[in-house]
Amino acid sequence: MNLAATPLSWNACLSALRLDRWMMGELDATDAETVGSHVASCATCSTAVAGMRGVREEVRALPLPLALVRRPESRRRFATGAVAGLGLALAASLVLVLRAPPATERAKGPGLGLAMYVQHGAEVRRAGPGETVSPGDAVRFAVSTPAPAYVAVLSVDPAGRASVYFPQADRAAQVPAGSEVPLPLGTRLDATTGEERLLALFCASPVELEPIRRALERGHDGAPLPADCQGLRWSFVKR
Amino acid sequence: MILDAAAIATLYRSHGHVVLRRARTVLGSEADAREALQDIFTALVRNPDSVRSAGSIVGWLYQATTHHCLNQLRKARTGARVLELHVRPGMAESGGPRGEAAAEVRRLLALLPEDVAAAVVYHHLDGMTHAEVAELLGCSRRQVGYLLERAQGLWDRAEQTA
Numbered sequence: 001m002n003l004a005a006t007p008l009s010w011n012a013c014l015s016a017l018r019l020d021r022w023m024m025g026e027l028d029a030t031d032a033e034t035v036g037s038h039v040a041s042c043a044t045c046s047t048a049v050a051g052m053r054g055v056r057e058e059v060r061a062l063p064l065p066l067a068l069v070r071r072p073e074s075r076r077r078f079a080t081g082a083v084a085g086l087g088l089a090l091a092a093s094l095v096l097v098l099r100a101p102p103a104t105e106r107a108k109g110p111g112l113g114l115a116m117y118v119q120h121g122a123e124v125r126r127a128g129p130g131e132t133v134s135p136g137d138a139v140r141f142a143v144s145t146p147a148p149a150y151v152a153v154l155s156v157d158p159a160g161r162a163s164v165y166f167p168q169a170d171r172a173a174q175v176p177a178g179s180e181v182p183l184p185l186g187t188r189l190d191a192t193t194g195e196e197r198l199l200a201l202f203c204a205s206p207v208e209l210e211p212i213r214r215a216l217e218r219g220h221d222g223a224p225l226p227a228d229c230q231g232l233r234w235s236f237v238k239r
Numbered sequence: 240m241i242l243d244a245a246a247i248a249t250l251y252r253s254h255g256h257v258v259l260r261r262a263r264t265v266l267g268s269e270a271d272a273r274e275a276l277q278d279i280f281t282a283l284v285r286n287p288d289s290v291r292s293a294g295s296i297v298g299w300l301y302q303a304t305t306h307h308c309l310n311q312l313r314k315a316r317t318g319a320r321v322l323e324l325h326v327r328p329g330m331a332e333s334g335g336p337r338g339e340a341a342a343e344v345r346r347l348l349a350l351l352p353e354d355v356a357a358a359v360v361y362h363h364l365d366g367m368t369h370a371e372v373a374e375l376l377g378c379s380r381r382q383v384g385y386l387l388e389r390a391q392g393l394w395d396r397a398e399q400t401a
Contacts, residue, residue: 003387006343007341007344008344008363009366010365012366015365015368016367017298017365020257021297021298055256056255058259059255059256059276062255062273062276065276065277066281068248068280069248
């Protein structure tokens with residue numbers, strides 16, 4: 001028997017590695033589009049991806065290994081007032097955790113994620129925390145949440161001005177559960193250069209945003225969040 | 240880059256399936272695959288630097304899982320547990336001709352030198368191109384071709400003597 005034709009042999013057109021990298025957002029935009037188009041039109045590869053997603057859900061339902069259960073003191077105070085039902089982790093949040101410098105990753109609950117897509121000229125890419133973008137770039141956010149949550153994205157620009165990116169409303173808006181659910185509003189970055197800080201809120205109720213925006217503008221970046229909210233903070237640099 | 244226990248827990252939730260799925264295939268045992276999942280992430284807590292410098296988290300997890308599982312197959316073989324491993328219930332290929340053929344592949348993997356066995360896993364079990372295998376093994380595509388030829392030769396020889 002040929003080793004290529006054993007019961008353990010992979011039978012999809014694209015390798016498991018490529019499909020995993022695609023699922024986990026590791027491919028560049030062009031390659032990701034190529035793989036996405038292929039998977040959408042190939043029954044064998046879409047079945048392989050469905051299987052991968054099935055195992056992903058299995059792992060999310062498993063208890064954490066004991067060595068991972070203990071959390072650092074600085075995070076513990078945020079881990080308790082969780083949005084009901086939030087308990088799963090999603091790929092987007094991983095990128096944030098691994099790439100963000102310490103000051104940008106606080107108060108993040110399990111399974112919550114914020115992703116930012118940047119259009120610079122004709123190129124669209126997924127940006128990580130700390131990444132450099134340009135004035136005039138168009139950005140759009142996507143959030144990951146394992147349960148429906150009231151979501152808002154606020155920012156503090158390099159001049160210290162705080163604003164609400166999403167929603168264009170007084171209170172946080174409900175977003176369905178999902179991985180990288182695109183928020184309906186995009187924005188174009190203004191000409192102010194420097195570090196811009198973001199706060200994504202995931203709340204159990206439609207919290208009022210103006211008090212939070214004011215606190216951010218007063219420089220209270222680390223102020224406690226509303227009791228039923230969890231926050232995800234990171235930053236990018238406009239240059 | 241932050242990689243404390245909380246970050247690794249997030250990594251476990253988001254990427255653990257890469258380990259579990261591949262460990263199931265290579266080991267053919269649900270219990271051993273889950274143990275592999277736990278072991279790999281627990282080891283990461285002790286040594287986070289290993290993944291911190293990796294260019295690709297998925298690639299790193301492939302390497303760690305392959306290394307761990309091949310070690311387990313060798314231990315199972317030397318510990319005379321290999322028969323138990325092959326008939327353990329709960330896996331789709333644990334019985335019948337397909338199960339026996341899968342068991343044969345695992346026996347071969349346990350016998351092969353690590354780089355040859357890893358090339359077999361990456362190319363045949365994960366469907367990787369020679370270029371992808373070369374990236375994970377850190378060698379040339381030509382070397383991958385050589386490793387796979389060597390594996391096929393050993394497989395053919397094992398079949399002839401069976």
